[in-house]
């Protein structure tokens with residue numbers, strides 16, 4: 001029934017050729033998607049923001065009667081940068097078929113899934129819908145899921161008379177595995193201000209780098225403590241790390257070899273388990289960094305300043321097991337295990353609006369954000385029928401079962 005591959009190719013090509021790196025404009029491409037869905041019979045609305053030349057938007061497109069128990073299909077249109085990324089041997093903004101792979105920025109993460117949703121919706125018998133299907137396509141996912149954070153407060157307004165669906169399918173790359181949970185992500189920076197001077201008279205100054213090293217050591221000790229007390233409730237969902245993990249992303253400090261560094265800054269992020277209060281670890285670390293004494297590296301001069309920034313965060317996801325969407329996806333994909341995704345999605349914000357998400361998509365995670373990003377041709381060709389089958393089961397055929 002959904003064999004019109006040239007249509008999927010055409011939609012995928014249009015999306016991949018559009019430069020929607022997170023700092024660029026997404027709204028013109030979102031409007032072309034909206035025009036297609038409008039022509040297919042969907043009611044389409046946008047939430048827009050951004051500056052001239054970089055207009056962004058989220059898209060909400062709905063079809064079907066204004067009943068509860070509808071289904072959301074969701075994905076993000078923005079992609080990570082490719083311009084200064086070494087390793088590209090193909091044109092990033094082109095859809096290229098080679099052997100059993102399909103290449104281009106966003107093939108895996110995650111424009112092809114959007115194209116598969118669009119093609120499936122264009123082939124759907126909208127007049128047979130007994131429950132609504134809504135497409136929520138976001139921008140700015142790759143920069144902290146901030147597009148979905150914007151969308152949630154205005155979602156009911158954009159849905160109009162349609163009650164908010166309770167279930168959402170997010171097609172991030174999972175190799176078609178079915179994931180119901182992921183960790184959140186929290187980031188902050190630490191700035192150390194020491195006292196500069198000539199390196200030959202260290203007692204006259206305080207090295208900000210030396211102080212920062214001690215603070216980094218404290219955070220490292222916290223990571224070790226977390227690693228030693230895993231949460232058994234997440235042993236199967238996050239088998240590689242059933243605890244909150246920390247990462248130092250950048251460290252910058254000092255001016256020259258023969259100068260005492262007067263400033264040092266480092267960026268930290270961590271991924272809290274979805275049931276943890278996301279900012280609790282930040283507050284604990286801030287107290288340790290600000291209040292525990294720092295070893296004196298100079299002559300006992302005035303203490304250095306340590307500034308810990310406010311946290312930026314995206315929430316984790318812990319959708320209930322056994323939802324009709326999970327059953328439909330497992331049946332369709334012959335999946336027996338429901339696990340946890342090793343990355344963050346818009347689903348954490350959707351959960352704040354009462355929408356439980358399942359993460360399941362055609363791409364392989366090891367291709368996401370990579371040079372020469374690609375997707376298997378099999379996953380490319382299978383997706384439209386998967387989307388159509390699940391939407392038909394949940395919005396046309398099956399008696400809804402509330403969770």
Ligand SMILES: [Zn+2]
Pocket residue numbers: 076109110141172173
């Ligand atoms: Zn993604």
